[in-house]
Amino acid sequence: MRFIISLALKNLSRYKRRTIITAVAIAVGLMMYIVVDSILLGAEFESMRNLRWYETASARIMHPDYWEDRLMRPLDISIEDPYTIVDSLRKEGIAAAPRTMFSADLILYSEDFGEDGHMPVQVTAVDPELDNSVFRFEDTLIEGRFVESGTNELVIGSWFAEDIGAKVGYWVTLVTRGNGGFYEAMDMQIVGIVNCPNPNVNRTLLMVPIDTIGDYLAMEGAATEINITLPESAKIAEEVARIQQLLDPNGNNLLVVSWDDLARDYVALAEAKRGGTGMILFLVFIIAAVGISNTMLMAIYERIRELGMMRALGMNDRSIQLAFMVEAGGIGLIGSTIGVLLGIAINFYMVNVGIDFGLLMRDMDMGYRIQSSFRGTWNPSTIITAFFFGSILSMLVAWIPTRRALKMDIPSCLRHQ
């Protein structure tokens, strides 16, 4: 065994160029694997976090019929007394806030916007006192202030503001149908602009006080939904079931829906992307494997006579096989070590700085709920897997050509040029 290891190490150091080229191929493959995995995992993690922080919360309570017709935003299917539920949830240590969602026509005036115009929008009516205990918009204000209760104030997403040329202090009118079908027009002043890390929200957000909207739309204290935030470590399914149990005895006939059901489209997209990612990573490995395989094939091919001599002198096939596999494993080990170190170094940058895709994300919806910087994340299992996979794969790909060479008869090996 000592001889086999010594022979392998000597071959590694003697054929320096071959060792370096193959090790570099492995290193690049593994580094790419670590970094790509980190970016994609980081993007997914951040997307899901931004979904919960700005779009869906951890879970949502609503009327079962509203859940069915949610795309229509029906105001008549609502939660009648949302604050009683919010209070009872708060007593259980669960932060909750009511919201009312409705569709409207946004009317812009030439005095402020340079020309008259209108467009369909989705409006979110929030309780200014409670909403920031569930969502995190307060931290995203870049101009002005948040809406106050009982006022005709409006907060807008920065990209939306940019698109329509809105500024703090401008007036707009929201025209919609109230609870019962009557038409209502509400004059609102923009008091704040938020730059939300979730691009979907930043493109469309219009936020108004829920009590003002309740009066205009005859909601009589009702809200269309109650949003709930749960700790990051909470098991969502279990918590949702627990909240559902808290609601049921009161005869509320309400449904609790977890964030991943609310963002079913995104979750499905993320799963599809994960499949695509797996394919990319598989291809990276195939490239590395072909590189190693080719190098080992050449290494074995040029040493067939040496192999024949060893066999003639009585070295058994298993020992010869082991010698070549140790050599290939050595290359794999060098490549894996370099690849993992490089991967960690680049990932350190990716985790702390990331890559700014802001310009791309501004006008393109890639499905990710990330506005600008894609940051990586640390995934120790990927790093460990990459290290062992690189080393073991190298040994495995050496096994096949060695086996083939050992099937040749000894005189043919000795005659080999």
Place this chain on the structure above:
Amino acid sequence: MIQVQNVIRNYKTGETVVKALKGVSLDIGDGEFLSIAGPSGSGKTTLLNLIGCIDALDGGEITIEGQPVSGMDKKAKTEFRRNNLGFIFQTYNLIPVLSAFENVSFVLSILNIPEKEIEERTMRILKEVGLEGMENRRPDRLSGGQQQRIAIARALVKNPKIVLADEPTANLDSKTGEEILKLMKEMNRKYHTTFIFSTHDSMVMDYAKRLVLLHDGQIVSDERR
């Protein structure tokens, strides 16, 4: 000691069957210094390979030390070669990454001999073949003659009963070739090891104590000197 009985070996090249050995029979005694000579294609290397258990015969039988080696399976042949045979090749076939010492000692390593004994035996044989002081040199730092000396040391270090040498001087100039032959003869005399070598060089034939001439796969003369 070695009995070659009516050995037949055929090779297929495409559709053609080449009869390399056509029923060769030969008895070789202990400590012989025997040359198998003949022109190219006469079958001398084939005969050497069959005695060396690195090729399979198509007919006949070879017995070494009473053991019918031709019937052995691959594993048994490997073990037999490891314990009983030494090889010297025309192109030396040394491992380029190993020093002279390591090239010789590795045949003892695979016999699981203790390290201390490996070192003693290797140093002793290297001294005997005239390579004292060169044990740390790699083959590429040695002349052809010196490389063949390493090959002889490698063949003899495990005290084999038989050493098989396929055209051992073919890659050497005549002076160096003669030196190698003298060394082989000396080792034959000193250790009473049987040397069987193939050649088509008349100078090499002159050194043999017994000359077997092959032609077209058959023995045409067997002369003892």
